[in-house]
Amino acid sequence: MDIERNVPLQTYNTFGIAARALQLVRLRSEDDLHQLLAHAGHAAQPKFVLGGGSNVVITGDIRPMTLKVEIPGKRLVAETDRHWIVEAGAGEVWHDLVAWTLAQGWPGLENLALVPGTVGAAPVQNIGAYGVELQDRFHELDAIDLRNGQTFTLNAAQCGFGYRDSVFKHPPGDARDHGLAGCAVIVRVRFALPKQWQPELDYLDLQRKQAETGVARPTAQQVFDWVCAIRRAKLPDPAVIGNAGSFFKNPTCTEAQVRDIIAREPKLVHYPMPDGSIKLAAGWLIDACGWKGKAVGKAAVYDKQALVLVNKGGATGGEVMTLAKSIQTSVYERFGIRLEPEPVVV
Incomplete structure (x- = not known):
């Protein structure tokens, strides 16, 4: 585990804003974070968690220690009668996970194609698009408490999902408030993908695509392709703008x-x-x-x-x-x- 100094962040935020992290640590495994927190001096420092940088506006150099989450991994961890349970490391690119699950024959995330960012950031924001939110496919996540180094698991109810909201966006409060903003790093997320899959086509733009193509019963891959086409027509590519x-x-x-x-x-x-x-x-x-x-x-x-x-x-x-x-x-x-x-x- 190395601590990098004065790291340019322009390529680490999709807005492309020029700024620096005075200290940056790349977390490529859960052990990297445990090592950091085991060091008394590092553990005591304020920290800023950075995933794909797709949901942040940087207004100046970041003085807290920046934790760049790069934990990889994608796998099927379990099956039930109703679901495939798929796990991904927090550093995986979200869109890559969506494409990979479809390639394995596990539908359910296709409406969330091309949403920018990483897997670990997705529950924080409870990302949503074209009639589906992350909470609709969420199973549970593993995170590490920055205050004591302990690993814990949260289910959907414990995440407190709301519209673009979760416990990870709220600061800790009294006993009734379980906010975790600034207190935890998500390291893995698991999804429950439905075996009895039905396309989610309530969104008007998807209905228009269905009418244009004349496809009455689209596959998950077709919905994925439609969503990608809609997003590319409406939204700028962060790599370009x-x-x-x-x-x-x-x-x-x-x-x-x-x-x-x-x-x-x-x-x-x-x-x-x-x-x-x-x-x-x-x-x-x-x-x-x-x-x-x-x-x-x-x-x-x-x-x-x-x-x-x-x-x-x-x-x-x-x-x-x-x-x-x-x-x-x-x-x-x-x-x-x-x-x-x-x-x-x-």
Whole structure:
């Protein structure tokens, strides 16, 4: 285990923001982390966990010790009558895992194709796309407590999954609050992939693909291909244009709030939710405020999808956040809706 100094992070965050980690440790195995925590001086230092860097906005050099999670591995660990239980190391690229499971004949993750990031980051965010969330396929995970070095396992209920949310996004609190932000590193994740698989096609863009192709009963591979095509048409490739994917969460509000907005904005894009709330399309709200294509310095709103902020080349984290806050203010002043960013700001 080596500690690297002053490591450039531009290639380690999908926004492509230039910054440095003053100290960086690459975790390629669980033992690497145990060794680090066994050293009293290292164990006491503040730490920042970095996976694929796809859900982070870096606003300056990172002073806490950066733990770069690179733990590999993909395998089938068990079978039940209903599921294949597949395990992956936290450092595996998420999209590669999705493609690999399909190649093995284990469907279920295809709607989450091309979601950027690593396997270990997926439960933190409870990633979701095209009608499927990680929690729908989650079995359990193993993590290491940074406070005492102990390995522990969490099931779905213990992860406290919500919309782009989990216990890993909340700080520790009193006895009722089991937040683990900054306190744990996920090392392995296991998924329960259904043997009685049915395609998830509730999302409008997938229904359009189905109509275009005339395929009544698509295979998991066909759904995967459709999702990849949809994402590539709508969203910029981080390897070409720096970005962190969808920058804001789709907000939810009450039926009364929606009626009030529709009275002024009849074209409001909204979706009823099972709990009676109504989800609004954040991209539509931003576009309606005229932000598509506009920039602050080298940070801009993507001209094909207003929900995505991009780095036009040389953008700083400060410029990204100035743009984001300007958008939030604009949407609130027009609609009375507060947009919440998805990425972590460091």
